[in-house]
Amino acid sequence: MDIIGFLGLGFSVALDPINILYCFIGVLLGTLVGVLPGIGPTATIAMLLPITFSLSPAAALIMLAGIYYGAQYGGSTTAILINLPGESSSAVTAIDGYQMAKKGRAGHALATAALGSFFAGTVGTLLLAFFAPPLARAALNFGAPEYFALIVLGLLVSIALAHGSILKALAMIVLGLLLGMVGQDIYTGTPRFTFGVRELYSGLNFVSVAVGIFGVAEILRNLENEKGREVMVKSVSNLWLGKEEFKRIIAPVIRGTALGSILGILPGGGHILASFASYSAEKRLSKNPEEFGHGAIEGVAGPESANNAAAQTSFIPLMTLGIPAHPVMALMVGAFILQGITPGPNVINDQPALFWGIIASMWIGNLLLVMLNLPLIGLWVKMLTIPYRALFPAIVLFACIGCYSINQNVFDIYAIGFFGILGYGLIRLGCEPAPLLLGFVLGPLLEEHLRRAMIISRGDPMIFLERPISATLLGLALLAVLIAILPSIRKKRKEVFVEED
Amino acid sequence: MKKTIATLALATLALSGTAFAQAYPTKPITVVVPFSAGGPTDTVARLVAEVMSGDLGQQVVVQNVGGAGGTLGAGQVATAPNDGYTLLLHHIGMSTAPTLYRSLPYVPLTDFATIGLITSVPMTLVARKDFEPNTLEELLAYIKTNGENVTYAHAGIGSASQLCGMLLMESTQTVMTTVPYQGAGPAMTDIIGGQIDMICDQTTNTTSQIQAGEVKAYAVTSPERLANLPDLPTTKEAGLDLEIGVWHGLYAPAGTDPAIIERLETSLQAALTNETVIARFAELGTAPVTAEEATPAALTEMLTSQIELWRGVIEAAGVYAE
Amino acid sequence: MLAKFSLRDLLAGGIFVLAGAYFALEALNYEVGTPFRMGPGFMPLLLGAVLAALGIGVAASGWEKPDREKPLPPSWRGIVLIVGVVIFFGATIRGLGFVPVVFVAAFASAMASRLNSPLFAALLAVGLTVLCTAIFVIGLGMTVPWFGPWLGQ
Numbered sequence: 015m016d017i018i019g020f021l022g023l024g025f026s027v028a029l030d031p032i033n034i035l036y037c038f039i040g041v042l043l044g045t046l047v048g049v050l051p052g053i054g055p056t057a058t059i060a061m062l063l064p065i066t067f068s069l070s071p072a073a074a075l076i077m078l079a080g081i082y083y084g085a086q087y088g089g090s091t092t093a094i095l096i097n098l099p100g101e102s103s104s105a106v107t108a109i110d111g112y113q114m115a116k117k118g119r120a121g122h123a124l125a126t127a128a129l130g131s132f133f134a135g136t137v138g139t140l141l142l143a144f145f146a147p148p149l150a151r152a153a154l155n156f157g158a159p160e161y162f163a164l165i166v167l168g169l170l171v172s173i174a175l176a177h178g179s180i181l182k183a184l185a186m187i188v189l190g191l192l193l194g195m196v197g198q199d200i201y202t203g204t205p206r207f208t209f210g211v212r213e214l215y216s217g218l219n220f221v222s223v224a225v226g227i228f229g230v231a232e233i234l235r236n237l238e239n240e241k242g243r244e245v246m247v248k249s250v251s252n253l254w255l256g257k258e259e260f261k262r263i264i265a266p267v268i269r270g271t272a273l274g275s276i277l278g279i280l281p282g283g284g285h286i287l288a289s290f291a292s293y294s295a296e297k298r299l300s301k302n303p304e305e306f307g308h309g310a311i312e313g314v315a316g317p318e319s320a321n322n323a324a325a326q327t328s329f330i331p332l333m334t335l336g337i338p339a340h341p342v343m344a345l346m347v348g349a350f351i352l353q354g355i356t357p358g359p360n361v362i363n364d365q366p367a368l369f370w371g372i373i374a375s376m377w378i379g380n381l382l383l384v385m386l387n388l389p390l391i392g393l394w395v396k397m398l399t400i401p402y403r404a405l406f407p408a409i410v411l412f413a414c415i416g417c418y419s420i421n422q423n424v425f426d427i428y429a430i431g432f433f434g435i436l437g438y439g440l441i442r443l444g445c446e447p448a449p450l451l452l453g454f455v456l457g458p459l460l461e462e463h464l465r466r467a468m469i470i471s472r473g474d475p476m477i478f479l480e481r482p483i484s485a486t487l488l489g490l491a492l493l494a495v496l497i498a499i500l501p502s503i504r505k506k507r508k509e510v511f512v513e514e515d
Numbered sequence: 516m517k518k519t520i521a522t523l524a525l526a527t528l529a530l531s532g533t534a535f536a537q538a539y540p541t542k543p544i545t546v547v548v549p550f551s552a553g554g555p556t557d558t559v560a561r562l563v564a565e566v567m568s569g570d571l572g573q574q575v576v577v578q579n580v581g582g583a584g585g586t587l588g589a590g591q592v593a594t595a596p597n598d599g600y601t602l603l604l605h606h607i608g609m610s611t612a613p614t615l616y617r618s619l620p621y622v623p624l625t626d627f628a629t630i631g632l633i634t635s636v637p638m639t640l641v642a643r644k645d646f647e648p649n650t651l652e653e654l655l656a657y658i659k660t661n662g663e664n665v666t667y668a669h670a671g672i673g674s675a676s677q678l679c680g681m682l683l684m685e686s687t688q689t690v691m692t693t694v695p696y697q698g699a700g701p702a703m704t705d706i707i708g709g710q711i712d713m714i715c716d717q718t719t720n721t722t723s724q725i726q727a728g729e730v731k732a733y734a735v736t737s738p739e740r741l742a743n744l745p746d747l748p749t750t751k752e753a754g755l756d757l758e759i760g761v762w763h764g765l766y767a768p769a770g771t772d773p774a775i776i777e778r779l780e781t782s783l784q785a786a787l788t789n790e791t792v793i794a795r796f797a798e799l800g801t802a803p804v805t806a807e808e809a810t811p812a813a814l815t816e817m818l819t820s821q822i823e824l825w826r827g828v829i830e831a832a833g834v835y836a837e
Numbered sequence: 838m839l840a841k842f843s844l845r846d847l848l849a850g851g852i853f854v855l856a857g858a859y860f861a862l863e864a865l866n867y868e869v870g871t872p873f874r875m876g877p878g879f880m881p882l883l884l885g886a887v888l889a890a891l892g893i894g895v896a897a898s899g900w901e902k903p904d905r906e907k908p909l910p911p912s913w914r915g916i917v918l919i920v921g922v923v924i925f926f927g928a929t930i931r932g933l934g935f936v937p938v939v940f941v942a943a944f945a946s947a948m949a950s951r952l953n954s955p956l957f958a959a960l961l962a963v964g965l966t967v968l969c970t971a972i973f974v975i976g977l978g979m980t981v982p983w984f985g986p987w988l989g990q
Contacts, residue, residue: 185888188857202672202876337704341553348557358724403950
């Protein structure tokens with residue numbers, strides 16, 4: 015059978031009314047849990063695993079996959095509306111999305127996210143259908159040195175996340191890296207910075223840090239001056255994108271999709287970089303970078319597309335090699351096994367109907383998602399007309415309950431309070447939270463891959479330059495720094511010349 | 516309504532403990548799995564819990580409390596009320612934790628009541644497919660001559676693959692360079708990608724890769740060959756004295772009513788003869804234990820002997836988690 | 838001398854120096870290791886030192902750039918109540934159970950806003966308790982008791 019035949023087989027499975035129903039339930043549930051802060055796809059899939067016992071393998075996996083990419087979409091809704099990101103990817107969306115909402119353009123931000131995600135999802139699914147096996151093979155060339163180089167590049171490029179002082183952004187990244195090291199060292203098991211608290215052995219919870227430093231800090235800021243200003247603009251004019259805006263998002267969506275697709279394939283943490291990288295790229299390429307951080311629509315379009323493309327392509331290593339790229343994919347492995355299928359290189363040959371059915375369902379799922387969410391935008395935007403004084407207690411509660419439901423760990427809740435205060439203090443001092451969050455998610459990966467690379471090379475740092483991919487990536491990192499510094503040097507030069515004149 | 520139920524429950528309690536136990540269970544039972552969802556232990560737990568739910572007439576809910584190498588979840592159950600509604604499903608790590616963690620907040624043998632063994636998942640020695648040695652004999656010779664130049668991956672402190680590695684190095688009197696990973700998935704990725712030399716891991720993680728020819732397999736650590744990998748010799752056949760299985764057991768907090776333990780034991784034994792469970796376990800490359808082993812006595816004996824065994828191995832290796 | 842500095846930069850820098858120093862000093866308790874086998878102390882020590890250095894840089898960058906605008910005073914009532922609610926939630930969720938904790942937390946956090954009257958806060962708390970119980974406990978099957986062991990259940 016050729017690829018068209020396989021896709022036909024896939025669609026015949028995915029278009030089965032029962033499977034469409036479960037696909038819809040999946041994306042609907044995913045959207046809902048994505049919207050609720052804290053409860054993410056991991057918790058939901060874990061909770062729903064028992065229910066999938068009684069379903070056919072295709073229906074079960076289609077539904078679980080739907081929850082995953084549905085949640086990716088739903089998460090950005092909360093990030094845009096109330097500045098509560100539930101995942102690292104939506105933290106980036108929150109930067110400009112929330113500013114857009116504050117200016118009464120929440121509808122535009124949400125529509126952009128929906129359309130960008132749909133386009134990216136479509137491309138990601140096509141990649142999965144046509145090139146999954148060779149792409150997965152290529153990704154295997156990434157070992158510890160390559161991942162280390164990639165993360166260094168990601169960190170350096172992402173200084174663009176800040177719209178204020180570069181020095182402060184750097185300090186926030188490093189602080190984030192250090193916070194990411196709290197917990198048991200994976201190499202020796204030594205507990206670090208845990209104050210002897212066992213609950214901290216597995217590290218600080220990302221959701222706690224994000225919810226504290228974005229959500230709680232924002233509430234504390236809004237409480238500063240309640241009479242002086244309204245937090246949200248009440249009059250929301252039109253929800254739909256005009257021609258002008260449509261033109262502005264096309265290029266970012268395409269670039270974001272490309273970046274996200276590539277990074278999503280890398281099982282060692284590439285998907286985390288996708289939205290951060292896309293945001294940096296858009297800011298660099300924009301003609302008015304000063305708009306970023308104050309509601310630039312490109313800052314929503316790019317990262318959202320990148321994120322969704324990566325969500326789609328991160329299925330590639332799982333489906334073709336049985337390798338889970340992140341915790342949600344590890345859960346999917348569990349779901350496969352519970353259905354009596356061990357994911358691995360043989361699934362594509364032994365279970366063609368299932369393999370292609372899931373792929374086809376992803377596209378259908380993305381279509382359902384966009385059909386579900388475009389009408390919902392009006393409803394979400396209405397939600398913003400709830401007075402803030404009634405909305406913020408709900409945000410605090412949802413944050414606490416959501417975080418607690420992940421691991422039943424009360425330290426995750428204390429962490430919300432701690433990071434709320436820290437974030438509030440630092441924001442008042444002109445430091446932005448997004449770089450800290452980036453450092454926090456990448457810190458453990460940076461250390462893990464550096465140390466692993468050094469063990470493999472037996473302590474020889476030349477390994478980073480001897481391997482072509484890692485050398486290229488480090489070269490790009492150096493270039494990124496040079497480009498970042500050059501304009502200010504040139505500017506200084508000009509100033510010097512001006513004075514000489 | 517609620518009040519009536521409460522009064523009734525109180526009255527039942529007052530009448531006699533056994534009468535209460537006969538009514539058990541009256542509400543959903545939580546089985547704590549001290550690892551994240553989706554892993555091999557979680558899968559075992561969910562398969563068994565599903566069938567036990569039917570037998571007990573109450574939902575048996577799996578709750579994942581991951582962290583600190585499984586000691587967080589186990590610690591939580593150790594201090595949970597011993598009313599039979601909070602149980603623990605833990606693997607071989609139950610016996611290694613007392614040695615690996617020098618400040619463990621619970622004592623496995625006295626803080627828990629054993630219910631029964633569930634299964635013992637065999638492990639396989641595998642390597643990247645272009646790794647030089649082709650048989651176990653060649654592999655052992657290769658490790659002897661190349662020693663620290665051989666890289667051995669494991670899934671983290673206290674993981675089964677780390678334990679197998681320790682055992683392998685102890686029984687062959689060799690030292691390899693161990694490279695820790697965060698879980699079995701990433702470790703396997705680097706084996707398939709040829710970034711690292713070898714690993715010894717549970718069949719759950721390796722079987723499909725072996726069948727697909729993505730990795731080179733040398734031996735299985737169980738006493739008998741596996742049904743779905745019939746060509747793979749056992750370590751014993753190949754002349755290596757290394758036998759290890761990732762055994763799983765079901766526990767309740769110490770002091771749980773013996774009548775409740777008995778009820779759970781019966782239910783566990785019934786689950787282990789269930790066809791779906793047997794079939795799924797077979798796909799994982801394992802089988803349920805016999806009815807004699809799914810008993811408190813057998814699990815206590817296993818736990819006691821394994822704690823001793825691993826104390827020796829871990830102390831000899833000098834590897835601790837804290 | 839101090840007047841010439843930006844107070845915000847000075848404070849931010851100070852926080853970074855303190856945090857960096859804490860991580861670096863604490864990291865000294867862990868093994869630093871060798872390049873071949875880096876210990877758990879290596880990265881935190883290095884990054885802690887970098888953070889402290891960046892902190893000095895941040896503070897220095899405020900030289901001769903005193904703050905022009907005075908920031909709004911923080912709402913101490915808001916900070917105490919919101920953070921108090923979070924801590925209360927964590928400390929009592931296991932003991933008191935879902936319903937009472939959510940009710941008290943909702944009421945107290947609503948009181949963080951000066952615009953909310955106690956009556957409005959109480960009404961909001963009732964509404965939110967019903968909503969949250971419906972979504973999380975009933976809808977999502979969260980494993981937490983409605984009323985906890987401290988209340989004799």
